[in-house]
Amino acid sequence: MAGIAIREAVATDSEGIAELIDQLGYAVSADEVATRLDAIESSSQQVLVAELDERVAGCLSTSTMTVLHRPAPVGRISMMVVAESLRGQGIGGRLVGAAERLLAAKGCQIVEVTSNLRRADAHRFWERIGYERTSARFARTIRSSEENGG
16 A cells, blocks of 8 residues: 555554554553553564554554574564554555564564454454464463552
8 A cells, every 4th residue: 555654653653553452442542552652662562553644544563572492582463453444455464564574683583463362354364464373372360469468
């Protein structure tokens, strides 16, 4: 798609990113996004945005992990969303391509994606661009030490 720019997210993207995250079903304010972007900037994570006509049209977050059982770091795409009105136009593929290049430059040889079980359309997207179902992910909400009385 012409006119799409893929770049790292900046604080001024917070409102647009918050709107996209809301489309995923997670309520978050622009201020919360700005705070999280600031924290991500100092970690091994990255947030990319797809910009179209000076508007955030898509967003993707990555991280890397060094693990004992693989010879190279593992890259992870933990969130990707494209504005509902712009889906199916290649924006997601462009975001993923940019993320894969960034992760490869960090030495990653494999990229994992997390996607909620209820997102069947997203699963079809990942499979269409060559990703395979390789494992199951299990999650559990835990309480912080303050909530545990310690």
